[in-house]
Amino acid sequence: MTDPLRGLIPADQHRPLGRYLAAVAAYAVSEGVAFGVLVPLLIALLDGRTTTAAWWLIPLTAAAGVGWFAHYYLGSRALRLSSAWRRALYGRIGDKLVTLPLGWFDGPRAGQVPQLIVGDVARVASTVFLVQALLGAVLTPATIAVFLLAYDWRVGLAALLVVPVVLAALSVGRRLTERTEAANHAATAEAGSRLVEFAGAQPTLRATGNAAAGRVGLDEALAAQHRAARREIVGSLPGEYLGELGIQLAFTALLLTGLALATDHDLAPARMIAVVVLGISLLRPLDALVGLGGVLRACQASAGRIDDLLEVEPLPEPAAGQPVGDAGIELVDVRFGYPGGPDVLTGLTLTIPAGRTTALVGASGSGKTTVTKLIARFHDVAAGSVRVGGVDVRELTSAELLSHLALVFQDVYLFDATLEDNIRFGNPDATAEQVRDAARRAQVDSIVARLPDGWASRVGEGGRLLSGGERQRVAIARALCKDAPIVLLDEATASLDTENEAAVHAALAELAVHRTVLVIAHRLDTIVRADQIAVLDGGRVVECGPHAELLAQDGRYAAFWRERGRARGWRLHAGERLDREPADQASP
Numbered sequence: 001m002t003d004p005l006r007g008l009i010p011a012d013q014h015r016p017l018g019r020y021l022a023a024v025a026a027y028a029v030s031e032g033v034a035f036g037v038l039v040p041l042l043i044a045l046l047d048g049r050t051t052t053a054a055w056w057l058i059p060l061t062a063a064a065g066v067g068w069f070a071h072y073y074l075g076s077r078a079l080r081l082s083s084a085w086r087r088a089l090y091g092r093i094g095d096k097l098v099t100l101p102l103g104w105f106d107g108p109r110a111g112q113v114p115q116l117i118v119g120d121v122a123r124v125a126s127t128v129f130l131v132q133a134l135l136g137a138v139l140t141p142a143t144i145a146v147f148l149l150a151y152d153w154r155v156g157l158a159a160l161l162v163v164p165v166v167l168a169a170l171s172v173g174r175r176l177t178e179r180t181e182a183a184n185h186a187a188t189a190e191a192g193s194r195l196v197e198f199a200g201a202q203p204t205l206r207a208t209g210n211a212a213a214g215r216v217g218l219d220e221a222l223a224a225q226h227r228a229a230r231r232e233i234v235g236s237l238p239g240e241y242l243g244e245l246g247i248q249l250a251f252t253a254l255l256l257t258g259l260a261l262a263t264d265h266d267l268a269p270a271r272m273i274a275v276v277v278l279g280i281s282l283l284r285p286l287d288a289l290v291g292l293g294g295v296l297r298a299c300q301a302s303a304g305r306i307d308d309l310l311e312v313e314p315l316p317e318p319a320a321g322q323p324v325g326d327a328g329i330e331l332v333d334v335r336f337g338y339p340g341g342p343d344v345l346t347g348l349t350l351t352i353p354a355g356r357t358t359a360l361v362g363a364s365g366s367g368k369t370t371v372t373k374l375i376a377r378f379h380d381v382a383a384g385s386v387r388v389g390g391v392d393v394r395e396l397t398s399a400e401l402l403s404h405l406a407l408v409f410q411d412v413y414l415f416d417a418t419l420e421d422n423i424r425f426g427n428p429d430a431t432a433e434q435v436r437d438a439a440r441r442a443q444v445d446s447i448v449a450r451l452p453d454g455w456a457s458r459v460g461e462g463g464r465l466l467s468g469g470e471r472q473r474v475a476i477a478r479a480l481c482k483d484a485p486i487v488l489l490d491e492a493t494a495s496l497d498t499e500n501e502a503a504v505h506a507a508l509a510e511l512a513v514h515r516t517v518l519v520i521a522h523r524l525d526t527i528v529r530a531d532q533i534a535v536l537d538g539g540r541v542v543e544c545g546p547h548a549e550l551l552a553q554d555g556r557y558a559a560f561w562r563e564r565g566r567a568r569g570w571r572l573h574a575g576e577r578l579d580r581e582p583a584d585q586a587s588p
């Protein structure tokens with residue numbers, strides 16, 4: 001077994017694995033012995049010596065008995081080992097996931113986790129069965145070879161000489177077949193994902209009256225898959241024929257050797273038949289051996305991916321944190337860029353006063369979300385510092401930091417549980433009264449009223465049974481239940497109906513009471529009401545202050561405000577009052 005696989009074997013499974021391997025070896029050798037013992041039995045039968053043949057039944061029965069016992073033991077052992085490995089790997093991956101930097105879940109590798117958990121763990125756990133097949137394909141022919149050499153070294157030597165030729169023919173054949181198989185697998189996977197995409201895009205395609213155009217990519221993928229399948233059928237034939245040809249030639253070589261020896265009277269015909277049959281049984285498992293090579297490589301690749309995840313370093317943390325002062329936040333000369341990308345923040349400085357609401361505005365991609373993620377320490381800054389309550393976030397343990405923060409992001413995740421369970425998730429120690437109170441303040445009780453089972457209604461996986469605005473209200477209730485002094489909020493960009501709009505606003509107003517709120521503001525009235533507005537541009541804060549002050553400066557913010565106002569058909573009156581409540585969003 002190779003390194004990545006070996007590294008994933010749980011320490012407490014080394015001994016059981018050793019016993020298992022010994023049983024596998026005993027089983028494989030017993031099979032070889034059974035084949036070997038068949039030769040004298042066959043010779044005795046062909047010579048008409050039935051009593052001698054009957055005596056040979058004793059070692060044959062003994063070998064079969066050992067094989068039967070080992071096989072029985074292996075069956076239960078393999079299942080137990082593989083489920084122990086699977087359990088241990090799930091445990092290690094679970095333990096790792098809770099230590100991964102939060103930013104890891106933003107990255108491309110996070111999308112591979114389902115495949116890792118479903119496919120790769122199962123494949124690594126199945127190596128227990130693979131080892132059995134591999135050892136069988138090596139030890140059984142090796143045992144047969146010993147018998148063959150003992151019965152007739154010339155036929156034995158001929159069999160051993162053709163082994164590398166057979167292996168080479170099988171390997172080349174297998175490679176040819178795998179190449180066309182891989183192309184077909186890729187084309188099939190592509191067609192599958194196009195079909196899934198086509199299904200998911202139905203509402204958009206129909207709404208835009210573009211259903212036919214949406215099929216183009218799918219039809220192309222299906223045609224490509226059809227071509228690849230045909231190529232696989234035609235392309236795999238030479239490979240299969242080559243492997244088969246190698247085995248046939250090897251059989252012929254053995255047969256000719258036996259015939260030559262029999263013709264020269266060096267080998268009795270009965271003995272010749274028996275040893276040639278034994279030689280043929282030595283070559284047969286080689287086909288399986290070559291096939292198992294590909295499976296082993298797939299297992300190694302899976303083990304490598306699991307290993308990569310387990311190797312991800314957590315962000316360094318102090319053993320003990322420091323007392324946090326008030327709920328203010330400071331970002332001082334912060335530089336940050338995502339791995340492999342340009343700097344997103346290029347010396348950003350911002351003070352977010354405790355107990356006040358600060359709105360972040362800026363063009364799409366200007367780094368608003370990144371600022372909130374740096375405060376929650378999804379990533380570490382490249383230069384500068386992020387301080388919460390006067391303490392650098394790198395000097396706090398992650399549990400301590402997150403205990404001061406409530407995150408209400410747009411992609412809020414709700415569990416397929418009841419509304420009550422979802423809200424309680426913010427604070428598992430909350431009493432039923434506290435949960436209901438948070439729900440009431442976040443306007444969740446009106447959702448409860450419309451659901452068939454009220455508080456006991458489940459919200460579906462990811463909260464799909466609720467609308468976007470309702471999901472955000474549950475997330476706000478969760479934050480209220482947690483009662484953290486700092487709230488990082490990404491306001492919903494989805495258009496909300498009037499009722500939801502009003503409810504979300506009321507919930508947000510409740511959340512802002514006595515808390516430090518940093519809101520990525522998309523709605524104009526959220527911006528107007530903020531205590532201060534920070535305008536991001538070029539990776540820095542270019543303007544910061546209350547709405548009236550920034551308007552008076554007549555700088556970047558005022559230009560943005562005028563432009564948005566014109567675009568939405570709104571007019572700004574003296575005193576910064578909008579002439580109507582915005583029912584639309586405005587992502588600056």
Ligand SMILES: Nc1ncnc2c1ncn2[C@@H]1O[C@H](COP(=O)(O)OP(=O)(O)OP(=O)(O)O)[C@@H](O)[C@H]1O
Nearest residue numbers: 106107338341344363364365366367368369370371
């Ligand atoms: N996980 C990530 N990996 C790599 N690049 C990222 C990642 N997240 C964001 N970015 C990039 O960083 C830049 C800033 O993104 P960010 O999401 O912070 O901007 P934003 O102002 O919140 O944008 P929007 O208003 O559109 O949500 C963008 O160029 C974005 O493509």
